[in-house]
Amino acid sequence: MTDTITEFDSILEALHQAIEKSDSAAAIRTLQQADHDQTAKLIDRLSVEDRQALFGLLTPEQGAEVLERVYYFQGADIIEELSAQVAAPFVAELDSDDRADLMNELDQADSEAILEELDEDLAHETRRFMAYPDGTAGAIMYSEFVSFQADMTVEEILNDIQTNRKKYIEFGVQYAYVLGREHQLLGVLPVRNLLFASRSQQASEIMIPKPTTVHADDTIEQLEDIFEEHNYLGLPVINKDGCLIGIIDRESTTEALQEAATEDLLKFQGLMGKEELRSMPLKVRSGRRLSWLSINVVLNLISASVIAMHQDTLEAVIALAVFLPIISDMSGCSGNQAVAVSMRELSLELISPKEFRRVFFKESSVGLINGACLGLLIGSLAWLWKGNAMLGLVVGTALALNTTVAVCVGGLVPLALKACRQDPALASGPILTTVTDMCGFMLILGLASLCLPYLV
Template identity: 55%
Template sequence: QTVGNVLKQLASDDDDFDRYRGQHPYILDADGRPVGVVSLRGLLTAKRSMPLTDIMITPMTVNVDASLEALDDIFSEHPFLGIPVVETDGRLVGVVSRSAVSQALLERSESETLKLQGLVGDELRSMPTWLRSKRRLAWLSANIVLNIIAASVISAYEETLTAVIAIAIFLPMVSDMSGCSGNQAVGVTMRELSLGLVRPVDAMRVWLKEISVGVINGIALGILIGLVAWIWKGQPALGLVIGLALALNTMLAVSIGGVVPLLLKRLGQDPAAASGPLLTTVTDMAGFFFVLSLATLMMPWLI
């Protein structure tokens, strides 16, 4: 076709023009394969008698089975509003827009967030009550078993806890604050996974990034809670135990939160649904262990 033919068609067929939102026209060969693309500006500035082959450029295409991550990479690297989608034989089957990819990434991110909170399967309150309850109980029931394991750590140090009862006040603080740090790391990893910014093979790089933050935050939080324990109970040794335990547990929590979602993804498991319970249980167990084992070592200065 010539430039004049195309402009005349666009001007006479408003519905067709609206459907494609004014995107650049693609030129197809006789078999329906994209061979070129022209800009609207190019059409308006070219001579009406000029054939499209004289002003078109070779288009970039994507296969119908291209992943959302691959599409996101293309739109990140190129300022395209849309890109042609072709079958394996090269025939044009449609166009995917930048806005559609952005919307799909947003919806997937929201779905992962719900799973992270234990709401598996995009739960809605309009669903049957029994179905909603069953979906939530699947993970909550498993969490009971994991928490029993965490409680067994306390039982192993019962004598230390009895001798220094003040430690019991700080046990939930250490596990909870570490869990918050770990959840921040989980949130960042899940977001980057959903956007295709990290893959399971990037686990070591992610861990190095997280542990650097964990060391800084762990030391800062450890000093803060250590001073609170010292001033509140009047025991410098207690402040040292609680502060050091929180620092170590924070480093462990961010390591788990940053890396475990990637490892679960590598194993074919759902990282959004499983990372939360694993993080919570491990940080509880480790927090109890750090506090009670350090207290046992420093028992002469605590009683």
């Protein structure tokens, strides 16, 4: 571990020195020493001024390579720190999918300013790719692929590959695609078929016809199912007319699923907006967190009001204070499990936002069983601790009922939010927490008030 830290520190120091001396050759050599993970960490450790100076030393090709080696939200921060005129050449050198992802991370004013600086055709393609919704094939496809007309001979194809080898080698070619006159996809041409075919044969004779295809609005979950079922390295994306518009690969699909899971986790933890790094300005980081915490203050005041309403009961039976957080936390955990299942089924389109009744019956049965088990356990512990059977009954009943409520609410809230076109990942957690706290406190303190003569 020490050697790794020392190696990184030496690279970072060398990069600082290269930037300070405006030595572009030294900066490039230093960046080439770093692997992909170290490049992201290096950029994270540089100040805004140093990042601007670094990109002032790089050519558009070199800058684009750095942008492709860092996380997309880091790349967006770098581009936003540059003027549109300076940033545009770097953006133009990115692959189509990386370019669209990066532009979508920028503020609208910044992205439009950069698009105005791009070549007209490139700007049009970028806008088209930016328009595809997150979580779809269109959002992760790229337009850099090799295609040939169906009537081209093998000799013509090989000559074309030789002529454009520098361009094609950047594409990571696994397949070539055979197209008709109207750009419609006719087949896939594996490299093996091309190598062993007669030079006089046409592409249509050696291609694999009618390949598996996807559409731009297919979800990444649907793509993952296809990749799991078949050993494909990539899939062609076609439009409604059957024309080839892009390619997706297995790696990009897996990364998109991981990014979606990470984004949901950040939302669930209350981090608003884009991803947060500690290298970001203090004001930005504080504002993103406070926007969520301020909402939680209101929700917690609602829960606290329930306790205030039963202050006399709590003063009479102080042991109840020990079980308030237990009931709240255990019920909340049960509810979060139901939230996770609903969100997963919604993402896989196994349920629709209208299936309230089905989800309610499924979750209520689980809640009743788990609530009874947990209530019996905690109620028994309360009885053994204080030697009061009524205390155990109150605590156990409150936990059992609140667990059932939490599981039902946890299962239904994501559906309700989805039906209202809201993000379930962002709001399910706080809604569930408020409900479980209020119901838990009300149940235990309400039951204790009814049974107060037997508790004191």
